[in-house]
Amino acid sequence: MDFNLTPSQTAFRDTVRAFLAEKLPKDIQTVVRGQGHLNKEQFQRWHGILAAKGWSTPLWPLEYGGTGWSPIEYAIFDEECYAHGAPRVLPFSVSMLGPVLINFGSEEQKAKFLPGIQDGSDWWCQGFSEPGAGSDLASLKTTAVRDGDEYVINGQKTWTTLGQHADWIFCLVRTDPKAPKPQMGISFILVRMDAPGVEIRPIITLDGGHEVNEVWFTDVRVPADYLVGEENKGWNYAKFLLQNERIGIAGIGVSKNELNALKRLAASEKKNGQPLIEDSNFKAKIAEVEIELRALDITNKRMLVATERGTDPGPVSSMLKIRGSEIAQRIYELKMEASGLYALPYQPNAGDASWNDELIGSLMNAKSSPVYLNTRKISIFGGSNEIQRSIISKMVLGF
């Protein structure tokens, strides 16, 4: 048993650190550190910088432009990015669609779409959830009907993250409404966001942010070439795609960074004239979540090392999702508590590049409540924590 990084892992970490120190643009780091919203240009600029280094699609197979990093190395990269205030590349194109195209797409689709994913020039969003299909995703109703060499799509998708920036959307659609099981009549198809009949409407979340959207499809015609894999096999591809979320699912990097921020915040806030971090009650709250994170860091690494060896880690990734989201939410909650009264002024866009108002309280105070509210989502998206518990109990208890 040995908890230390190997010499080559330490060298890798130093390489990542040097790269981030040299290449991360200041304006982007400032927004990330201040927990503001990055604009489209900032997202794409950073994606381009990573692509130029060959690091935008690290987990892809080597022949498609992956880096060959081990899961542990990827986790090191992830942690260092958070520690430096570097944005994480959005998962939709790189982590979700890319592997599906590589495994199930046609050669034409790979040639057409993979380069734009790799360099970040094409912005993809995800069209899975619908108003009536959340945790029960297979009950989705958006239809695609074959008409010559086109499909005609009608229906509505929702919770489309950053769809307002997107050039493309990858969708699950129902192609066989009469299939014996709902999962068997679903296909995976790619749609241009500027196609006639596609309409996008913002959803403003309770933190005041515009991150998610509704996307409506009215007689949208899509070339049949944009169907991925076989018709009615889309559910298999979606399951494959969701499995790829395993690495990084515990959110160790973000939580470590947020914990450090919480400690800095608690050191700068006062209670009875003393730093809040000296208050025994608040100190114990921090210690509890810090210990939980320390344990999860090890649990996560145990899973990564097992994955590296090709051992099936079983339901551990669902466990990591559950506990990782609980820990992150607890830290955000404590940052809001630590901010006290100055968590209350409504300043949802503080910290954005385009925001020029005079700040009330500190920036960390101002962001604490919007971020607390916004991150209630992390125990809901990607399969809610209750769905994760059901996945585990199915595997372990058989029910």
Next chain:
Amino acid sequence: MNFDFSEEQKMLVQSLERTLAKTYDFETYRAQLADKATHAPELWNSLAELGIMAMPLPESAGGFDGNHVDVMVVCTELGRRLVPEPYVSNVVLAAYILEATGCTDKLEAIAVGETKYAAGFYEPGERHNPLALGTTATQDGDAYTLTGHKAVVLGADTADHLIISADAGGASLFLVPADAEGVTLRKYPLLDGRGAADVVLDGAKGTLIGSAGNAADIIEAAVDRAAAALCADTIGAVEEARDLTQEYLKTRTQFGRPIGSFQVLAHRMVDLLVEYEQMKSIAMEAAVEARNQDAATRMRAVSAAKAKIGAASRLYGQETIQMHGGIGMTDEYALGAYVKRMLVNETLFGDTDYHLTRFANT
């Protein structure tokens, strides 16, 4: 980075499992408890023959120079089988103090299971601080005279010799034969059947070991080793309680279906499985760091584990009894024994509050 036990460690577990499966099942444990026997010489000797007493001791004293991950492996099995023998108090805690104070000549008798020591630091009214000393030692020629009261000293009921901390111009350590004049032992079994005693010293003669006034670091290091060992012991108990509960949820039927098919129970079981992985991870770290030369690194790792495992094992006890329903309340069903094992481990060598505070302040 490697989270596996070594081949040697796996073999040690196997031989320990084999021996205990043969000689120490749940019914044997219950019979021993009914007799209020906290120590069974035959079992003790068979454990010594397996080499687990010698294992953590230095080679120079007839030991195998084992590390604390080896200790973890052994203690997990002892917890799993509810073995009440005074292993941690003697081989992990007292033996380390003898080693650290230069009494290495005494270790060989521990390695072969011949002599048993127990170490008393904690005092009534002082709760969990091992350095709060009300016991005094006054010099009297070559010897010291000890007066004071040590609370719930693990293993003291069956020990041949006691190691006592006392104030002799600062924390100091003394060796006292258990049957010495001026030593009164009030012996009792703990909740789970392990043995302990309150030790009252009234002018008892003790031999100083180590240097007078400088024992604080040794005491803290010794307590950390014992705390890490009890974390591992709890892991063994938790694994058994977990398996019993999982099996019960699959087989117990009510309203015509297995109760595990009720989501309210299934999800609670899953939460316990998550807790188990977290406990195991942090117990592993405590084992790896329990002997770290850097005291702050050692204390943070051990306190993180003791605090996390203390709180999570309390939850385990409550939840596994609740999910079993009435059967979980009975003495003849093994679950309760595991719950009591966890409770004892939770409170010895610093409870959750103590370690949470120490983690936050280190």
